[in-house]
Amino acid sequence: MQKIIITGGAGYIGSHTAVALQQAGFQVVVIDNLSNSSVLSLDGVARITGTHPLFAQVDCTDLESMRAVFEQHSDSVGVIHFAALKAVGESVEQPLLYYRNNLDGLINVLTCMSEFKIPNIVFSSSATVYGVPSVLPVTEETPLQPATSPYGQTKVIGESIIRDTVAANAGLNATLLRYFNPIGAHPSGLIGERPNGVPNNLMPYITQTAAGIRPILRVFGNDYDTPDGYCVRDYIDVNDLAMAHVAALRHMLDGATGVSTFNLGTGRGYSVMELINAFRDATGVDVPYEIVARRAGDVPAIWADASLAGRVLNWHADTPLSETLSSAWLWQQNSEK
Ligand code: NAD
Ligand code: UFG
Secondary structure, three states: OEEEEOOOOOHHHHHHHHHHHOOOOEEEOOOOOOOOOOHHHHHHHHHHHHHOEEEEEOOOOOHHHHHHHHHHHHOOOOEOOOOOOOHHHHHHHHHHHHHHHHHHHHHHHHHHHHHHHOOOEEEEHHHHHHOOOOOEOOOOOOOOOOOOHHHHHHHHHHHHHHHHHHHHOOOEEEEEEOOOEEEEEOOOOOOOOOOOOOOOOHHHHHHHHHOOOOOOOOOOOOOOOOOOOOOOOEEEHHHHHHHHHHHHHHHHHHHOOOEEEEOOOOOOOHHHHHHHHHHHHHOOOOOOEEEEEOOOOOOOOOOOOOOOHHHOOOOOOOOHHHHHHHHHHHHHHHHOO
16 A cells, blocks of 8 residues: 655645545555644544545644654655645744744655655645736736735745756656635545634634624625626636646656646636526525725736646546535535534
8 A cells, every 4th residue: 555644634625635535545644733634534434335434643843843743654656735834814924933833744744755765745835826817717827917915925935946956866756736715515525625723714704604693794896897897716626636636646656756836727717706606506595795995906807727637647527516505505514513
């Protein structure tokens, strides 16, 4: 069995990827400091797959502890590096926390990979690296723009750190995955997103409002230069996203060298209002909302050209939106129990 280390594996995308990897026959070692997650998600992975991932509660910024885990699992064939802080607003208030956590963590992962000769890394990047795109949809060739938050900067800089490190190390290969907007949960309802406190993101805000935990959803702006005036995003099912990590790893294990970069989205944009209506159609639940002012820093519209991942990785996001929204709702109901 090939062994994969996943940092941040107790988190939202990491736990779904742990499921996909285990179901694809990999052995999974999770490193997580549980700063934004709980071991319950790994119990959920075990209930879905029948196997509990190995787990080390370690902070990626602690190089000595990271070395100890990598030494123990030096037979790993790759690392998927999810571990990062991701709250855009918090990153504006506490930039050094974000730079230290996200960049020191990445540098330590690359250091350990080099010391223990682990050849393949998959990195969680983001559509945020495109800033406000002038042409839609965005391809991997679309020029990157200065990020609008320290969080976004950690992704732009993280990609550069990886490119430079691969250029200097013939034995290291990398895949940079630029996620668009991941939503939904595992169809079992056993794992999903666990936002801390009041959600910043639209999907958990919709499900918490539907559940009555929040009184009303605030829709940020209806005067954008988009077909219906609302912001447009490319919402990708988290299980499809998880499968892309398996495909990216296999691509490198099959011999792809150097650095590859892929957009991971559906190729279709939905406005905020379309998503609210699609949620009602999928679940029968009407979410109360009010239109309020634009949120500072929001990109009016962005969606992916994900055809490169289709051609090279043979990966497509094919879960229907209605299934994704139903899974998000099932998870919301289960997570309250
Ligand atoms: P998440 O917060 O659910 O998962 C991140 C995990 O990393 C958490 O379990 C957290 O405890 C852990 N972690 C954070 N800092 C750590 C550290 N120093 N050491 C060890 N563990 C640490 O977030 P997610 O949505 O699953 O995001 C995973 C990755 O994908 C992140 O890198 C994020 O920036 C990126 N990403 C997410 C989105 C999104 O909308 N969810 C979009 C684009 C990119
Ligand atoms: N929105 C609302 N009300 C809310 C929350 C969001 O109307 O309560 C709107 C936003 O204005 C935006 C859309 O819903 O138009 C999506 O917002 P999210 O916060 O869910 O997602 P973003 O596209 O703003 O940000 C996400 C990730 C970031 C990442 C970015 C680009 O959260 O980490 O995508 O990849 F940087």
